[in-house]
Amino acid sequence: MKRVGVFVCECGTNIGSVVDAPKVAETALNMPGVAFATSYKYMCSDPGQDLIIKAAEDHNLEQVVVASCSPRMHENTFRKAMSAAGLNPYQFEMVNIREHVSWVHSDKDEATQKAIDLVRMAVAKVVRNKPLQVSYIPVTKKALVIGGGIAGMQAALDIAETGHQVILVEREPTIGGKMAQLDKTFPTMDCSA
C-alpha cells in the first residue's frame, strides 16, 4: 500500500470558518493508503510547507494531498515543496476546498462532508499517480515582432540590446505607426517622430 500524507488548509478563516478542517484531517486518516493527516492555518506559508517536508521524512510518505485553494494559485508552490522533500513533484494532488467548498457553501456540516468526499477522491487518485519527469525542448534564440509602431519598435530595440536577433515585420512601407503621425506628445510636449 502507498503511504499518503493529507494536509488540510484553513486559509485563515477563508476555509476554516466554514469547513471543519481538523475533522477532515481526522477522517482522512481512515482512508485507504493514508499514513498521516493534519490541518494547518496556512499550508502555503513557509511553516506550512515545512510541515510537508518534515512529515514526509517522519512518516516515510510517498505521496501527498493538499486540500486548500485552487491549483491555479498554489499547485506550483506545493510541487516545489515536494521536490524539497525529496519526492517526485507529480506524486501530488491538490483539492480545492476554498473556491469549490467554503466560498460557495454556508452549511458547515454539509460543507465539511463535501470537503471529505473531495479529499477521498484525491487520495484514490494520487495512489495511482506515476512519478513523471519533465522533458526538454530546444530554444531558437531569435524573436519575431509583429508591428512596427512604438510598441514594436521599443520591444525590438530592447530585445536586440540583449544581444539576440530580432525580426521586425511592418505592414506599411515605413515603421513608426500612429506615433509617426503625431505632433508633440503629452505631458512633456516633445516631438514624437
Place this chain on the structure above:
Amino acid sequence: MVAVAQHPNIKLYSYSEVVGLSGYIGNFTVTIKEKAKYVDYDKCTGCGLCETKCPSRVKSEFDLGLGERRAIYKAFPQAVPNKPVIDADNCRKLQSGKCGICEKLCPTKAINFEDQDRLVTEEVGAIVMATGYDLFEWEKAYGEYGYGKYPDVISGLHFERLVNASGPTGGKIQRPSDGKIPQAVAFIKCVGSRDDTKGKSYCSRACCMYTAKHAMQVVEKIPDGDAYVFYMDVRTAGKGYEEFYQRSVEQGAQYIRGRVSKIYPRGDRLVVKSEDTLMGKPIEVEVDMVVLATAMVPAAGSAEVAKLIGFSTDKDGFFQEAHPKLQPVETFTGGVYLAGSCQGPKDIPDTVAQASAAAVKVAALFSKDKLATEPMIAYVDETKCTGCEFCVPVCPYQAISMKPVKSRVHGQTVERQVAEVNKGLCQGCGACVAACRPCALNHNGFTSDQIVSEVDALCL
C-alpha cells in the same frame, strides 16, 4: 525609428505581413509575405527624384486625406526605410502600361515594374504582438455629429496632422473646408468610448490628455483663439498628467461638462449644442471646427493575426492577456507576448513600459538553452491506436500527427498509421483523450484509471 533600422541585431521587413505560423514556444516557423515594392532597395539611394515627377496624385493615407502623395512615394520625409514604394493601384505604368517616368529618371535604375510578392520563412523562438490600434469609425455611428458630412468635423489624429510642422499645412491650424484659421474650436471627448449604445463600453485612456494638449495648442497657436472642451469626466491618472490638464485650463481652454447632442452648420460655421451639467442648462456654441476624441479599437486585421497565431481576443477584439494583473504581457500561447494597444487602449508611456516588459519576457526565455516541458500531457498507446485520425482535428494546438509503425500480425510484418503527440505543442487539455474511441490516448496525471478510481471513491 532610425535606431531600429540601424541596429545590427534587427532585421526589418517593411511592407510585409505574417501569413503563416507553425510550431511552439522556442520553435516557431513563420512565413512572411514581402509585398512587391517595385523598387530595388539594394540600388535605391532614397534621393526622392522619382516622387517629384510622378504624374499620379492621390490622397495621402499618412495625412488622413488632408494632403496628397504620388503613386511612387515615401509616407513622410523621415520614413524608415527612407525609400519609396509604388502603389500599384494608382501607378499608370502598372495599370495601363503607359508612363514609366520614374524608371527613366531613376539614376540608379532601381525601379522594377516586374517585382512580385515574395514569401520568406524564418525560424524564431518567441513572438511579440504589437499590432496597435485604429480609430473608431465615428462616421458610421454618430448621426448627430453629421456622419462625417461636415468637412470641419475631424478626429484628433487629423488635428495632429494639422499642427504637425511636417504635416500638410506646415503646422498651421487650418480648417479642411476652406483653409481658414479657425477662431473657435470645439473638442468633444468620449466619441465612441464609454458609450454602450453607439460605441464601446471602455475608456480609451489617452484622449483626455491629448485633448488637453490640442486645446492648449489652439490657444497657443491662434491669437485670441477659443478652445471649448466638452467632457463627461476628465481622467488624468498618470505622472504629471493632472498638472498638464490644469495648465491647459490656465492657458484658456474652456471645459464644459456635458455631452454634445447635435452639430449643425450655420453659415460657414458650426453650431455645437450641448448641456452644461454643472450650470444645469442647455448651451450652444458657434465654432469654426470640431475635433472628436474617437475611441481606440483593435487595428484592422488583428483578428486574422490572432487566429493565425492561435490565441484569444477579449469581447472588444483586443488580444487577451493571460492574467489581467499578474501576467499582463503573456498570452495563453507559450512564447507569444503582447505589447502596446493591441492588448487594450493605452498611451505612449504605458505602451513603452509594456513593450519593455515583453522584451524582458523574451530575454528570460532566451536565457535558457532548453526549456522544460510540462509532463502532464497526452500520450498514445500504439498497440491500441487504430489510426482512425479522430484525434487530429480535435486538437486545438495541432499537436497530433500520424506516423507509420511496423508490427507483426500472423507472422507477417505490416505497416500501419498511429497517432503521435508532439510534446512541445501539447498543452494537456485532454480533448483528444475524450475523443479517442479505442482508449489509445491517455493523459499523464489524468489517466482513465485515475478518473474511474475517483468516481468509485465518491460513489461506492
